[in-house]
Amino acid sequence: MSENKNLSVVESLLLAAGKPLSFKEIASVADVDVNKVSDLAESLQEKYNKDESGIHVTVNNNKIQFVTNTVNTDALQSYLKDETTGELSKPSLETLTIVAYRQPISKEELEQIRGVNCSVILRNLLIRGLVEARENKDDLVPMYSVTIDFLRHLGIDSVEQLPDFAKLNSDENLQALIEGTKSEDKPEEE
Structure with missing residues (x-):
């Protein structure tokens, strides 16, 4: 199939x-290789x-x-009558920020960073469709x-467009904190 036909199908x-x-x-x-879909996605972007699209x-x-x-947000909001269900709380925004900058992240890692239980906040963010959960195949x-x-x-196309993403995504202090959580979860060897 030609490139144009593949783009049309996607x-x-x-x-x-x-x-x-x-x-x-x-x-x-589309009967194409997964790597080809990545190329097609870039072409579509x-x-x-x-700006004019x-x-x-x-x-x-x-x-x-x-x-x-x-x-076009103003026109769409007027048409859709604002489908949001209220503002996010400060703890929800904090949790969402951590997920965005450190994804994929487990609940345990998130709680280690925040220092509090995040179950209810994660549930609410899942319901709002702002975060998603996938099971890690290795440990479920x-x-x-x-x-x-x-x-x-x-209004961004990827998390890499978030302010200071590269710096915060690889912050050594947070990584050490997360690594400490992982090593604490493992049983001690005798």
């Missing part, structure tokens, strides 16, 4: 789905992610979705990361 799938689709799902339906393409955690251009521990909806609300 565009149609994204419009029909109306939700994020994984590279794997697209590869299966180049095509759509322009009403449609943008967001890619996060090997998922892709069509979203609206954030410059849920790992949390932000969703495409979170990126859409901020």
Whole structure:
């Protein structure tokens, strides 16, 4: 299949789905390699992610979705009558920030950083569709990361566009704190 035909198929799938689709799902339906889907996603971002385009393409955690251009937010809010269900609390914003900068992150790692239980906050963020949980295949521990909806609300295409992302994502003090949590979880060897 030609490059243009592949792009056309992916565009149609994204419009029909109306939700994020994984590279794997697209590869299966479009009968292309998963690595090719990544290239197609980049091509779609180049095509759509322009100021004059009403449609943008967001890619996060090997998922892709069509979203609206954030410059049209006022018109959309007027049309949709603001679908949000209230403001996030300060602890929720703090938790969401940590997830965004340190994803994927386990509940235990998050609680080690915050110093308090995060169960209720994580549940609320999951319900709002701002974070998602995936089980780590090795130990079946849920790992949390932000969703495409979170990126859409901020008007960014990836977490790398967050302020000081590179610095905060690899902060040595936080990493040492997280590593301390992991070593405490392991049984001592005799």
